[in-house]
Amino acid sequence: MILYFSGTGNSEYIAKKLSEALDDEALNLFTYIKNGKAETFHSEKPFVLVAPTYSWRVPRFLSEYLLGCTFTGSKEIYVILNYGDSCGNAEKYIRENTKKLGLKFKGLYGIKMPENYLMLFNLDSDEHNRKLIDEANDKITKAAAIIKERKAFSEVKCGFAGKVQSSLVNKFFFKFIVSDKKFYYTDKCINCGLCAKNCVLNNITYKDGYPVWNGSCTHCASCIAKCPTGAIEYGKKTIGKERYLLSKVYREKK
Structure with missing residues (x-):
């Protein structure tokens, strides 16, 4: 089962492409989160979470919602984040949360997608964005192949800057910018x-x-x-x- 949240279409696009490649259900979490009711998600295939990166981590509201849910069937979960800059040290926090859920973390896979944060940044041209999405299609295909084989994604290497971005900068961002x-x-x-x-x-x-x-x-x-x-x-x-x-x-x- 592929679970996703998407604000402007990037994560939805990735999730639906994965759904086709893996012959698996893609489930939009929007209504579940909006209704605020914890759910039980069941899948015989590994779970795949697809989400945007908010300040170098999985969106806080999404993590909080999923931590209140129950996952049955498969005990494996892959995470795919789309980003504009990088995923920072998101893997550290994802690993901690999946452990709390009793799931085996099979790794984080980052895919660069068009920037959508016009409240803070200037957006790129449509031509540039189409090129990014074309390049992302290759990444989606590679991610799907790894998931099919039940292999783990390669560990994401994170330097000092990424660690600071996902910790101190993330806290500052949500306190003073959002x-x-x-x-x-x-x-x-x-x-x-x-x-x-x-x-x-x-x-x-x-x-x-x-x-x-x-x-x-x-x-x-x-x-x-x-x-x-x-x-x-x-x-x-x-x-x-x-x-x-x-x-x-x-x-x-x-």
Whole structure:
């Protein structure tokens, strides 16, 4: 079973490609997390977790949710993270969490994918992003072959910088950078409600027909990227920028 969370399509793309290669189910965790109910996941094949990298680790909300769940059948789990910069020392924390779940950690595999964090960074061109995804397809094929053979992924080597990024920088990032105070809607808002529906943490509610952010944001970029009219902004950082969704920039070659 392939479990995944995806804000703007990168992890979803990887998970579905793996599903085809491994002839295995790809299960979107979005609704499970949004409902906040712990689940029992059963699979006779190894579990595969596919997720984005948030500040050089698995997203905190995702780790917290999975630690409350039960896994039956297979006792093996592979983890595939997509990243913009690197995975840092994410493997250390993943190993600790899988041990708590009673699962055998079969390694971490990192795949570079297009940057989507427009609240902090400038995004790359569509041409550049399509090239990245083409290169990622080769990585997905290699990862699938390793999983098929039930081999472990090679251990990810991490230097001093990566260790600092996944520990001190991660703590700083979530304490001082990740905030929803700068989100606002413009007169392009058509009161469609999609931003609230697309918020995995139920952080967006509506008041007088318009969105309100309530302080529990994780910066997944889903609300701003999936707004059909581009009505959501984040301070001055996002004004005039295209939003990133994998489905908008990439089509499978036939």
